Amino acid sequence: xxxxxxxxxxxxxxxxxxxxxxxxxxxxxxxxxxxxxxxxxxxxxxxxxxxxxxxxxxxxxxxxxxxxxxxxxxxxxxxxxxxxxxxxxxxxxxxxxxxxxxxxxxxxxxxxxxxxxxxxxxxxxxxxxxxxxxxxxxxxxxxxxxxxxxxxxxxxxxxxxxxxxxxxxxxxxxxxxxxxxxxxxxxxxxxxxxxxxxxxxxxxxxxxxxxxxxxxxxxxxxxxxxxxxxxxxxxxxxxxxxxxxxxxxxxxxxxxxxxxxxxxxxxxxxxxxxxxxxxxxxxxxxxxxxxxxxxxxxxxxxxxxxxxxxxxxxxxxxxxxxxxxxxxxxxxxxxxxxxxxxxxxxxxxxxxxxxxxxxxxxxxxxxxxxxxxxxxxxxxxxxxxxxxxxxxxxxxxxxxxxxxxxxxxxxxxxxxxxxxxxxxxxxxxxxxxxx
Ligand SMILES: Cc1cc2nc3c(=O)[nH]c(=O)nc-3n(C[C@H](O)[C@H](O)[C@H](O)COP(=O)(O)OP(=O)(O)OC[C@H]3O[C@@H](n4cnc5c(N)ncnc54)[C@H](O)[C@@H]3O)c2cc1C
Numbered sequence: 001x002x003x004x005x006x007x008x009x010x011x012x013x014x015x016x017x018x019x020x021x022x023x024x025x026x027x028x029x030x031x032x033x034x035x036x037x038x039x040x041x042x043x044x045x046x047x048x049x050x051x052x053x054x055x056x057x058x059x060x061x062x063x064x065x066x067x068x069x070x071x072x073x074x075x076x077x078x079x080x081x082x083x084x085x086x087x088x089x090x091x092x093x094x095x096x097x098x099x100x101x102x103x104x105x106x107x108x109x110x111x112x113x114x115x116x117x118x119x120x121x122x123x124x125x126x127x128x129x130x131x132x133x134x135x136x137x138x139x140x141x142x143x144x145x146x147x148x149x150x151x152x153x154x155x156x157x158x159x160x161x162x163x164x165x166x167x168x169x170x171x172x173x174x175x176x177x178x179x180x181x182x183x184x185x186x187x188x189x190x191x192x193x194x195x196x197x198x199x200x201x202x203x204x205x206x207x208x209x210x211x212x213x214x215x216x217x218x219x220x221x222x223x224x225x226x227x228x229x230x231x232x233x234x235x236x237x238x239x240x241x242x243x244x245x246x247x248x249x250x251x252x253x254x255x256x257x258x259x260x261x262x263x264x265x266x267x268x269x270x271x272x273x274x275x276x277x278x279x280x281x282x283x284x285x286x287x288x289x290x291x292x293x294x295x296x297x298x299x300x301x302x303x304x305x306x307x308x309x310x311x312x313x314x315x316x317x318x319x320x321x322x323x324x325x326x327x328x329x330x331x332x333x334x335x336x337x338x339x340x341x342x343x344x345x346x347x348x349x350x351x352x353x354x355x356x357x358x359x360x361x362x363x364x365x366x367x368x369x370x371x372x373x374x375x376x377x378x379x380x381x382x383x384x385x386x387x388x389x390x391x392x393x394x395x396x397x398x399x400x401x402x403x404x405x406x407x408x409x410x411x412x413x414x415x416x417x418x419x420x421x422x423x424x425x426x427x428x429x430x431x432x433x434x435x
Contacts (some may be wrong), residue, residue: 004147008128008159010032010335011149013135013172015042018307018324019061020118025332027125031339034157035119035127036149038134043115047192047285049231049242051076051215052114053106055058056322061121065104068347070081071117073108073235073357074213075100078206082269085221089392090267100212108213108240109232110194138162138175138303145301146176146408147344160344163304164329165324168286170309178296178305184247186290188228188315191257194240195277197239205273206234217318220386222267226253227376230264231318232273239277241265244287257284270313287320288313293371298356306331312361316368323361330355360370380418382427388414 012023023035039045052072057064064070077093099105123129137150139158148158149172155334164172169185173179202414206214213234222230228245243257243264250257265274288294288311295311298304306312307324334352338344356362377383391414395407415423 004158006160007148008032008157009339010161010163011036011157011159012035012127012163013149014165014167014307014309015039015115015119015122015129015131016046016165016167016307016324017115017118017321018328020115020161020307021325021328022096022163022165022306022332023127024060024122024125025329027122027127028337029336030126031336033122033127034159035122035129036133036135036151037119037131039131041116042119042129043112043285046111046115047190047283048109048111049192049233049240049318050109050111050114050188050321051106051233051318052109053319053322054103054328056325057100058103059091060325061118062304065107067301069117071109071113071211073110074208074211074272075104076106076215077208077212078214080214080216082216083220083337083386083389084218084267084269085387085390087268088394089218090218090389091269092392095214106271108215108235108369110235110238110240126299135172138172144177146303161302161304161335161338161349162298163306163328163335164309165306165328165331166309168288168308168311173296173305173309175239176303176305178300179294181290181316182286182290184251186288186294186311187247188244188287188289189247189250189257189284190241190242190244191261191282191284193261193278193282195239195241195274196237197274197277201276202237203232207236212348218264218267218269218391221383222264222269222427223382223383224253224255224263225379226250226255227372227382230267230270232270238280241270241274246289247286256320258282266322268381275381287315289315289372291315291372292365294367297345297420298353301346301349302344304331304334304349304352312365314364314368317364319364322363326359326361327356330359371429378426384418385426388418405423 009036012019026033080093083090111283134152135149136152139148159302216232226245226249230243233240304329312323313320
């Protein structure tokens, strides 16, 4: 390949959080980078809840929240978790102004705005952003080294390294021979609406000070026996409402996510929060759920994979965009080092794998790698435990003229229906997401 005329030092496919982080990191180090995006503009096709943890973006764009143009909505001061049945729910919430100190913990974002702002940072650093460009193939030498991409228009773009940041259904990882099509069991399907609501009403309904934000996630009955959750997040003048469940569960139950979302809106825990809110947009998207077990190889000759394309997501903590940013940044740093050495071989690019293993991404993904299976093995989590928890709470907060001791015995009998050993066995895997 020594006589190949390269168009760029590196090609990044996909201008989501992973791709922009990679392109920005490399462009800042003076590399000639192409950032290819199939959407008309970055964010045009992207869907996220969307909560964005700040620390990882701060490491790339220091103090981004002070940028008056930063496309962020509200800093989150309260996070609530609800365990639901059809007509009852238990809410556990944590509110703290400490979330606003130093690097504010997280913000809500609207991806269509955020992605454009973020990609503009990469362009300002010198990356060439090409939108409306869909990559269809990777260019490979006979001995398998990747040296560029081919677009749907038939154009060939060449570079000694390509970084696949093309999201959950990564065509590039497939074309590179890293994996086949994703199986339905490896993904969840998320459906989301953004609903316009007056900022004052948002603040009243969520008990927020001016400009602050809250999140609420709902488990149990609201997912109708499917593995997943519903969420509502506060933006400046809108709410993001969504639901995400395993694709195999939607298929098994024959439920359309859009119909599910309509029913979620009518749940009494959400009805009043949404009153009068007007739907602005609907979108749906896959979420990688296979975790570590579905992770493709991360490096090959002239090739790296980051973000959702590498299945890097931590659903137990609703983290994905931050893993995408960190992995994109680490991939970018690896390429900068490879450029200095003039070595884009697999052996050289495997420094990226070591960086991922040395970051929070690897241990976090390892920690939750069996969690989904544990929950699936114990369907009680989806219906029995939420019902039990609500019944126990009902007794705790009722005065029905009976001695409290009788309540205790009733509670014990309810728990015994399931079996105390089984309950302990069911709950044990949850220790991994307790903190
Ligand atoms: C409903 C839902 C809720 C979520 N909530 C949260 C949350 O609250 N917090 C959180 O951190 N994460 C959340 N996530 C996950 C988060 O959205 C992803 O982890 C994150 O977007 C991954 O970033 P990425 O850059 O790897 O991929 P993406 O954001 O998917 O970006 C991939 C980009 O590649 C482009 N592309 C794809 N194929 C090609 C091609 N062939 N040629 C050119 N361009 C291409 C796409 O158009 C896109 O712009 C949620 C996801 C969903 C679906």
